[in-house]
Amino acid sequence: MAVAEKRTSPNNLDQNFGGEALTLKPESYVRMVWRRFKRHKLAMAGLYFLLAMYLVAILAPYIATQDYRAVDPPNRLKPPSREHWMGTDHIGRDIFSRVVWGSRVSLSVGFVAAGVAVTVGTVIGAVAGYFGGWVDDVLMRFTEIVMSFPTFFLLLTIISIVERSIFNIMLVIGFTSWPGLARIVRGQFLSLREQEFVMAARALGASDARIIFRHILPNAMAPIIVSATLRIGSAILSESSLSFLGLGVPEPFPSWGSILNTGRTYLRYAPWITTFPGIFIFLTVLAFNYVGDGLRDALDPRLKD
Amino acid sequence: MLNYVVRRLLQMIPLLIGISIINFTIMHLAPGDPVLLLSERNATPEELARIRALYGLDEPIHVQYVKWLGHVLKGDFGRSFVDGRPVMDHILERLPYTLYLNFIVMIIIYLVAIPVGVISALRQYSKFDHAVTFFTFLGQALPSFWFALLLIYAVGIKSNWLPIAGVATIGVNVKTSGLWATILDRAKYLILPVTVVSLGSMAGIARYMRSSMLEVIRQDYVRTARAKGLPEKAVIIKHALRNALLPIVTLLGFELPALFSGTAIIETIFSWPGLGLLSMRAIFQRDYQIVMAMNMIGATLMVLGNFLADILYVIVDPRIKYS
Numbered sequence: 284m285a286v287a288e289k290r291t292s293p294n295n296l297d298q299n300f301g302g303e304a305l306t307l308k309p310e311s312y313v314r315m316v317w318r319r320f321k322r323h324k325l326a327m328a329g330l331y332f333l334l335a336m337y338l339v340a341i342l343a344p345y346i347a348t349q350d351y352r353a354v355d356p357p358n359r360l361k362p363p364s365r366e367h368w369m370g371t372d373h374i375g376r377d378i379f380s381r382v383v384w385g386s387r388v389s390l391s392v393g394f395v396a397a398g399v400a401v402t403v404g405t406v407i408g409a410v411a412g413y414f415g416g417w418v419d420d421v422l423m424r425f426t427e428i429v430m431s432f433p434t435f436f437l438l439l440t441i442i443s444i445v446e447r448s449i450f451n452i453m454l455v456i457g458f459t460s461w462p463g464l465a466r467i468v469r470g471q472f473l474s475l476r477e478q479e480f481v482m483a484a485r486a487l488g489a490s491d492a493r494i495i496f497r498h499i500l501p502n503a504m505a506p507i508i509v510s511a512t513l514r515i516g517s518a519i520l521s522e523s524s525l526s527f528l529g530l531g532v533p534e535p536f537p538s539w540g541s542i543l544n545t546g547r548t549y550l551r552y553a554p555w556i557t558t559f560p561g562i563f564i565f566l567t568v569l570a571f572n573y574v575g576d577g578l579r580d581a582l583d584p585r586l587k588d
Numbered sequence: 589m590l591n592y593v594v595r596r597l598l599q600m601i602p603l604l605i606g607i608s609i610i611n612f613t614i615m616h617l618a619p620g621d622p623v624l625l626l627s628e629r630n631a632t633p634e635e636l637a638r639i640r641a642l643y644g645l646d647e648p649i650h651v652q653y654v655k656w657l658g659h660v661l662k663g664d665f666g667r668s669f670v671d672g673r674p675v676m677d678h679i680l681e682r683l684p685y686t687l688y689l690n691f692i693v694m695i696i697i698y699l700v701a702i703p704v705g706v707i708s709a710l711r712q713y714s715k716f717d718h719a720v721t722f723f724t725f726l727g728q729a730l731p732s733f734w735f736a737l738l739l740i741y742a743v744g745i746k747s748n749w750l751p752i753a754g755v756a757t758i759g760v761n762v763k764t765s766g767l768w769a770t771i772l773d774r775a776k777y778l779i780l781p782v783t784v785v786s787l788g789s790m791a792g793i794a795r796y797m798r799s800s801m802l803e804v805i806r807q808d809y810v811r812t813a814r815a816k817g818l819p820e821k822a823v824i825i826k827h828a829l830r831n832a833l834l835p836i837v838t839l840l841g842f843e844l845p846a847l848f849s850g851t852a853i854i855e856t857i858f859s860w861p862g863l864g865l866l867s868m869r870a871i872f873q874r875d876y877q878i879v880m881a882m883n884m885i886g887a888t889l890m891v892l893g894n895f896l897a898d899i900l901y902v903i904v905d906p907r908i909k910y911s
Binding site for chain 1: 602603606607610611614615617618619725726728729730731733734737738740741745845852853856857867868871872874879882883886887888890891
């Protein structure tokens with residue numbers, strides 16, 4: 284949407300200039316962002332890493348060398364070897380296959396939880412900033428209340444009282460992490476709603492919903508996209524922490540955090556159980572943070588530092 | 589000024605009421621009847637009813653809320669569902685350990701993060717600056733529980749250099765081993781948890797310090813100081829640093845809730861007998877009274893911390909108008 288607003292198509296230019304030979308083709312917004320993004324080497328590395336990880340998650344059944352549930356007691360706590368690239372756990376399950384399948388949980392929870400947080404945060408922030416007055420007061424007081432709770436502890440509290448399923452975990456992480464974004468979006472809306480293009484849209488009789496979603500929101504997208512990217516990383520960290528504490532997706536389905544939880548007990552004898560899933564959590568979150576940083580530089584250079 | 593303080597204090601009231609309502613509601617949506625936790629397994633219905641009445645669990649929810657709030661205002665968070673002791677006793681027993689750990693963490697964070705941020709800003713885009721940026725990214729992405737396990741394996745299990753759980757060696761105290769041996773013993777227990785807890789927040793504060801410093805050294809008054817021929821050292825320390833530290837001082841307000849909570853996972857991993865471990869256990873045992881108290885105190889401290897940060901900001905920076 285942001286694209287449609289800012290792009291000037293070459294055809295229009297031709298008409299405006301009465302068909303004069305104009306060779307300079309303006310660059311599209313997306314292409315300009317991509318060009319700037321590409322300059323950020325670590326962000327590109329992060330992007331490639333994430334693409335590879337998503338591919339692994341999608342192709343998990345073909346990449347995993349063994350059944351992630353297959354118990355093999357004689358081969359318990361075996362160090363990495365040719366058959367078990369990352370070793371085996373306390374009941375002989377193959378860590379490599381569990382890490383590969385676990386990527387599905389971590390990546391999908393990160394994505395959906397961030398999606399929930401961004402949706403809730405954007406709607407609340409947009410409505411508060413656009414309408415102002417008592418609507419703003421009520422919504423922002425509510426945002427402050429949610430913000431005041433110690434985030435991770437609130438997350439733990441709610442997780443411990445709802446039924447544990449991957450779906451609930453996504454929702455609860457999402458519903459406890461939107462306030463920061465709501466404030467950013469509200470700030471954007473407060474300044475954008477005074478601009479002339481909003482007045483123009485209103486004069487043309489556009490409805491509030493149309494002005495919010497079609498006119499203002501596209502112009503407020505840059506910080507939302509950046510924050511969404513960073514939020515995926517932090518949602519992955521939250522899910523791993525929950526699973527590490529034994530409050531995540533129930534066994535036998537693996538997640539990186541729950542493999543770590545198993546490994547904790549056997550740290551002395553089998554450190555590989557903790558090492559490998561941890562590396563993947565670390566690199567994935569790092570990659571999302573770098574991509575977010577690259578997007579910030581590319582979308583709006585003014586946002587830098 | 590007084591006006592501003594009073595108004596900010598009044599604004600906190602609806603916020604705290606909202607927090608208490610949400611907290612209370614969440615805990616009462618919880619499944620599982622606490623009465624069953626409190627009673628013998630083969631209790632008769634009459635006995636269950638008696639326990640229910642004893643804890644006031646038979647009254648309508650809004651009555652329970654008002655009563656609970658009344659007690660909370662007097663500092664009474666009820667009794668633990670698990671062992672029947674007052675929640676406040678549990679909390680006061682654990683508080684010193686958490687304060688002790690987090691206070692040391694706080695000192696270390698600021699001691700390291702402020703100079704690092706300042707140097708990084710003064711030599712923007714130098715190798716040092718790039719290295720700092722790189723490490724702050726690493727620090728922010730590092731799962732603390734994983735890092736804790738790696739450290740435990742490397743220096744606790746493999747090489748046996750440091751103890752991996754608890755706060756002190758039994759039998760080592762000032763009377764038996766003398767002052768220095770005791771301090772050394774306590775320090776050994778601190779190293780691992782302090783390292784893990786400080787690393788994550790250090791990254792953020794160093795970055796914050798860096799951008800604050802960068803903003804200040806571009807100001808006109810710094811240019812003026814240079815122009816009038818002051819030595820670079822005086823320009824940086826007297827004119828730039830003092831101003832760049834202002835926003836950092838206000839961060840102290842936000843440290844208030846962090847001192848209290850913040851490290852539940854790490855306390856669990858290192859068996860540190862503080863509030864984090866208490867609340868983790870309460871969550872697993874469905875000891876709602878303790879969970880409610882921890883949420884309530886944590887949120888209240890956050891509100892107070894915000895208030896404190898605002899006040900500090902006005903105090904340290906006379907340019908800010910408190911309207």
